[in-house]
Amino acid sequence: xxxxYPLDQFLKSVYRLVTMNTDLxxxxxxxxxxxxxxxxxxxxxxxxxxxxxxxxxxxNAILICHALTGxxxxxxxxxxxxxxxxxxxxxxxGKNIDTHRYFVICSNVLGGCMGTSGPSSKNPDGQxxxxxxxxxxxxDMVRAQAALVDHLGIERLFSVIGGSMGGMQVLxxxxxxxxxxxxxxxxxxxxxxxxxxxxxHEVGRQAVMADPDWHGxxxxxxxxxxxKGLAVARMAAHITYLSDAALHRKFGRRLQNRDEVAFGFDAxxxxxxxxxxxxxxxxxxxxxxxxxxxxxxxxxFDLAAGYNGRLSEAFQAFKGRACVVSFSSDWHYPPADSRHxxxxxxxxxxxxSAFEVETDKGHDAFLLDEPEFHDAMAGFLAASAADQGx
Amino acid sequence: MAMHTQRADHEIILKAVPTGARVLxxxxxxxxxLYRLKNERNAIVRGMELSQSGxxxxxxxxxxxxxxxxxxxxxxxxxxxxDIVVLSRTIQATRRPQMILQQMHRIGAKAVVSxxxxxxxxxxxxxxLRGRMPVTQGLPDSWHETENVHLCTLLDFDxxxxxxxxxxxxxxxxAARRASAPSSRTSSTLNWLSEEAVFxxxxxxx
Numbered sequence: 001x002x003x004x005y006p007l008d009q010f011l012k013s014v015y016r017l018v019t020m021n022t023d024l025x026x027x028x029x030x031x032x033x034x035x036x037x038x039x040x041x042x043x044x045x046x047x048x049x050x051x052x053x054x055x056x057x058x059x060n061a062i063l064i065c066h067a068l069t070g071x072x073x074x075x076x077x078x079x080x081x082x083x084x085x086x087x088x089x090x091x092x093x094g095k096n097i098d099t100h101r102y103f104v105i106c107s108n109v110l111g112g113c114m115g116t117s118g119p120s121s122k123n124p125d126g127q128x129x130x131x132x133x134x135x136x137x138x139x140d141m142v143r144a145q146a147a148l149v150d151h152l153g154i155e156r157l158f159s160v161i162g163g164s165m166g167g168m169q170v171l172x173x174x175x176x177x178x179x180x181x182x183x184x185x186x187x188x189x190x191x192x193x194x195x196x197x198x199x200x201h202e203v204g205r206q207a208v209m210a211d212p213d214w215h216g217x218x219x220x221x222x223x224x225x226x227x228k229g230l231a232v233a234r235m236a237a238h239i240t241y242l243s244d245a246a247l248h249r250k251f252g253r254r255l256q257n258r259d260e261v262a263f264g265f266d267a268x269x270x271x272x273x274x275x276x277x278x279x280x281x282x283x284x285x286x287x288x289x290x291x292x293x294x295x296x297x298x299x300x301f302d303l304a305a306g307y308n309g310r311l312s313e314a315f316q317a318f319k320g321r322a323c324v325v326s327f328s329s330d331w332h333y334p335p336a337d338s339r340h341x342x343x344x345x346x347x348x349x350x351x352x353s354a355f356e357v358e359t360d361k362g363h364d365a366f367l368l369d370e371p372e373f374h375d376a377m378a379g380f381l382a383a384s385a386a387d388q389g390x
Numbered sequence: 391m392a393m394h395t396q397r398a399d400h401e402i403i404l405k406a407v408p409t410g411a412r413v414l415x416x417x418x419x420x421x422x423x424l425y426r427l428k429n430e431r432n433a434i435v436r437g438m439e440l441s442q443s444g445x446x447x448x449x450x451x452x453x454x455x456x457x458x459x460x461x462x463x464x465x466x467x468x469x470x471x472x473d474i475v476v477l478s479r480t481i482q483a484t485r486r487p488q489m490i491l492q493q494m495h496r497i498g499a500k501a502v503v504s505x506x507x508x509x510x511x512x513x514x515x516x517x518x519l520r521g522r523m524p525v526t527q528g529l530p531d532s533w534h535e536t537e538n539v540h541l542c543t544l545l546d547f548d549x550x551x552x553x554x555x556x557x558x559x560x561x562x563x564x565a566a567r568r569a570s571a572p573s574s575r576t577s578s579t580l581n582w583l584s585e586e587a588v589f590x591x592x593x594x595x596x
Binding site: 339346349355356358375378384 | 436442445446448449450451452453454455456457463466467468471
């Protein structure tokens with residue numbers, strides 16, 4: 001694989017290798033942020049990564065917003081977990097989100113556990129926050145991102161792109177900072193979290209909190225980890241990311257390493273084994289309290305609520321372009337949720353494109369190779385870049 | 391159905407759109423007309439298309455197009471959102487042509503509509519002599535396969551437009567892929583001679 005880094009990135013990598021320093025790149029804001037809840041979070045750390053080079057006019061920056069359990073390593077492997085870049089198929093040199101052409105920024109969300117302040121961070125007294133970490137919202141996540149963008153000296157982002165929870169952040173950006181975004185791409189997302197989604201999240205949170213190793217949220221202080229509860233939460237959530245058809249195609253009723261059922265509660269079926277694997281892999285890289293806080297933020301998201309219940313009012317001030325993408329078999333954020341966003345944008349006079357990709361891969365499709373999706377993204381970004389003279 | 395040959399109605403629609411106009415193309419297909427309006431007329435273009443493949447092709451071309459059904463989704467657009475609303479070879483395939491015309495009247499200062507003419511002499515002759523639903527160059531599909539559920543003649547359309555607050559600014563006849571000079575009214579002769587026509591409609595003075 002050919003890896004092309006601009007010189008400064010390359011030197012940073014060399015520095016890290018030489019010093020064996022795997023510290024994450026972070027921005028510390030001593031003054032912190034005032035959150036939706038009224039709480040003040042200070043100091044605030046924001047873990048982030050950038051790729052490519054900011055042009056002199058500072059007009060080529062793309063902010064990518066990650067999903068619930070994602071991180072800032074959108075285009076290069078995560079040095080902490082060793083996991084591959086999560087949008088490797090779309091972001092990189094010569095790819096649709098071309099890091100030769102654009103300056104790509106991705107930061108770990110507020111409440112996360114990959115360098116940005118979250119419940120596993122230490123408070124000013126040097127104690128792990130745990131449940132004393134303030135409850136956060138999608139708007140708070142966007143406040144933190146905006147602070148980072150300010151720090152990077154960027155007035156206006158060429159584009160803000162994100163799927164799932166990342167898409168919620170995109171919508172929040174254009175509602176609250178309309179003049180700072182040229183082209184918005186909310187993917188497989190919703191302007192409000194449905195009762196069904198809140199329900200699934202609640203199952204996940206209850207699983208975490210029912211684990212005795214959770215210790216009322218103080219597990220880090222007592223040196224424990226609620227891995228069983230968090231794994232169950234991940235298993236339940238993982239089902240919502242896949243479609244029935246995709247599960248059937250991948251696993252069907254096939255048995256795991258056996259010819260007949262064992263009349264027990266071992267993982268007889270391949271799907272069981274797969275979910276257990278997904279659960280166990282997840283707990284190594286994710287903090288259980290972060291999972292509680294971030295799912296809560298998603299549940300609280302209802303963009304129209306701040307605009308007299310009229311979603312189109314949220315988009316009234318946005319003068320850029322938008323491209324709303326959904327996937328036909330996504331039942332987590334179904335195409336109807338995207339149509340709701342599109343209709344509100346049309347009503348607000350926003351220049352909007354909207355399309356649904358035919359796929360049986362469910363919600364996860366936004367991370368996978370879907371040529372129609374990728375072509376449309378390329379077309380949208382190219383046309384937006386032409387608008388901006390990039 | 392992709393048409394890669396230049397469409398005669400598109401040429402006329404292009405001429406009807408002033409430079410820099412805000413245009414909505416309802417049923418924009420794969421975006422050929424929008425693309426030309428944008429590049430040749432410097433128009434600010436938007437589209438609505440029912441088929442997913444059409445929408446995807448448009449977005450890949452960099453056009454701002456949404457997936458939508460003209461029968462239902464035109465109501466989303468604010469009043470006077472566009473200078474011109476285009477409906478090319480689409481009205482005959484919609485379920486509620488009258489409601490669509492009313493929405494176009496509300497959304498745009500002008501409407502440009504192209505449609506196949508069931509009053510064309512070849513169509514009439516075919517029905518008269520063969521006693522079967524006509525299949526012509528302009529109406530290529532047989533009755534059970536066609537998407538056209540509301541075919542009409544130019545005179546029929548002229549009536550409907552006027553009943554819904556429009557005034558005919560011009561009507562251009564097309565036969566054998568050739569356009570004649572625009573006419574200011576829909577005559578019976580035009581109805582005989584046009585295989586297809588492009589109406590430019592404006593809001594009638596109350």
